[in-house]
Amino acid sequence: MGLLSDTPVHHAVPDEYVLPPEKRPETDEFVDPTVTLPVIDLAAGRGRHLVVNEIIKAGKEFGFFQVVNHGVRDEVVGAFRSAAAEFFAMPAEEKLPYYSDDLTKPFRVDTSTTYVLDRSSGGRYWRDYLQLQCFPVDRYSQDWPAEPAAFVPSLAAYAKAVQTLAATLLGLIAEGLGLEESFFRGELTGGGTLMNVNWYPPCPDPSLTLGLLPHCDRPLLTVLSQGDVSGLQAKHKGRWIAVQPVPNTFVINFGHLMEIVTNGLLQSVEHRAVTNSSAARLSVVTIMLPNMDCRIEPAPALVTEGEQAKFRPFLFREFNEAYAAAAANREDVLQRFRIHPAGTME
Numbered sequence: 001m002g003l004l005s006d007t008p009v010h011h012a013v014p015d016e017y018v019l020p021p022e023k024r025p026e027t028d029e030f031v032d033p034t035v036t037l038p039v040i041d042l043a044a045g046r047g048r049h050l051v052v053n054e055i056i057k058a059g060k061e062f063g064f065f066q067v068v069n070h071g072v073r074d075e076v077v078g079a080f081r082s083a084a085a086e087f088f089a090m091p092a093e094e095k096l097p098y099y100s101d102d103l104t105k106p107f108r109v110d111t112s113t114t115y116v117l118d119r120s121s122g123g124r125y126w127r128d129y130l131q132l133q134c135f136p137v138d139r140y141s142q143d144w145p146a147e148p149a150a151f152v153p154s155l156a157a158y159a160k161a162v163q164t165l166a167a168t169l170l171g172l173i174a175e176g177l178g179l180e181e182s183f184f185r186g187e188l189t190g191g192g193t194l195m196n197v198n199w200y201p202p203c204p205d206p207s208l209t210l211g212l213l214p215h216c217d218r219p220l221l222t223v224l225s226q227g228d229v230s231g232l233q234a235k236h237k238g239r240w241i242a243v244q245p246v247p248n249t250f251v252i253n254f255g256h257l258m259e260i261v262t263n264g265l266l267q268s269v270e271h272r273a274v275t276n277s278s279a280a281r282l283s284v285v286t287i288m289l290p291n292m293d294c295r296i297e298p299a300p301a302l303v304t305e306g307e308q309a310k311f312r313p314f315l316f317r318e319f320n321e322a323y324a325a326a327a328a329n330r331e332d333v334l335q336r337f338r339i340h341p342a343g344t345m346e
C-alpha cells in the first residue's frame with residue numbers, strides 16, 4: 001500500500017513516481033499563456049438562445065469552457081471539497097479499507113492512473129484519487145466512508161446538484177445542435193454517475209512528474225470543480241493552454257462519446273494535470289455514463305447530407321473495455337470506432 005497522501009510532506013519524489021524523460025511535462029509542446037477559456041454565464045434571464053449559442057461556439061472552438069451562475073451553491077461545493085480534503089488527510093490505516101485497483105468497486109481509493117497500458121510502461125502519476133459511484137445517491141451512499149463525518153451528507157448534496165447541472169447543460173447542448181432537448185436523456189446518461197476526486201499533493205520537483213497524463217474523458221461531458229489552485233491544461237491548436245481557476249465556476253469539457261454522437265462536431269479534447277511545489281490541489285470530476293448495453297452511434301440528424309457517418313455503431317460495454325485498455329491517447333481510443341472512407345488507408 002502506498003498513497004502519496006499517507007506521507008504528510010514529500011521532500012523528494014519517490015523513485016516510482018519519477019516519470020521516464022519522454023513523459024515529463026517539459027518535453028511537450030510549450031504552454032501558450034495568451035489563450036484563455038471562455039467563461040459562460042448561465043444566469044437565468046440571460047436568454048436561453050444566447051447561452052446555447054455561446055456553449056456551441058466555445059464547444060466547437062475549445063471543447064472546453066467554464067460556467068458561472070450555474071445553480072450549484074458555493075457552500076455545497078465548498079463543503080464537499082473540504083470533506084474530500086479531510087479524507088485524504090486521514091492516517092494511512094483509515095484509508096486502507098478502501099484501497100483497491102479494482103475498477104468495478106463502487107467506492108475506492110488508489111494512486112496514479114487507471115489506464116492499464118500506461119500503468120505497465122513505467123512511472124506513476126503524482127495523484128491519489130477516490131473513484132466512486134454517486135448517483136442515484138440513495139443507491140450508493142452506504143458505500144461511502146463514515147469518516148470524516150461530513151463526507152456522506154456533503155457528497156449527497158454535491159452529487160444531486162451537479163447531476164442537475166449536467167442535465168441542464170446537456171439539454172442546452174442538444175438544443176444548440178438542433179436535436180430534441182431530451183436527446184441525451186435516457187440510456188445515454190442512464191448508466192450511473194461516476195466521480196473522480198483527485199488529490200495532488202505539493203510535489204518537490206514538478207519537472208519530474210505529471211498529476212495526470214494527457215487523456216480524453218469517456219462521457220458526453222465532464223463537470224469539473226478545480227478549486228483555486230491551477231494545474232489543469234488543455235490541448236488547443238497543438239499547444240497546451242492553462243485552464244486558470246475562476247472562483248465559483250465549473251470547467252466543462254466534452255468526452256469521446258460527445259464527439260462520436262455528434263459525428264465529430266463537438267470534439268473531445270486532450271487534457272492533463274501538472275503539479276506544483278507549493279500547494280495541494282483537489283479536483284472533483286463528475287461524469288454521467290451510458291447503460292452498458294446502450295447502442296452508441298452518430299445521431300442521424302447530425303450526419304449531414306452528402307457526408308457519411310465517421311464512427312460505426314457499438315455498445316457502450318465495448319467502448320468501455322477499449323478505453324480502459326488504451327493508453328489514454330485520443331486517437332488510440334477513437335480509431336477503434338472510426339469508419340475510414342472507402343479508398344483511404346488507416
Ligand SMILES: O=C(O)CCC(=O)C(=O)O
Pocket residue numbers: 196198212217224226231232271272273283285
Ligand atoms: O485535475 C484535473 O483538473 C483534471 C482531472 C481529470 O482530467 C480527470 O479526472 O479526468
Ligand SMILES: [Fe+2]
Pocket residue numbers: 215216217271
Ligand atoms: Fe479528464
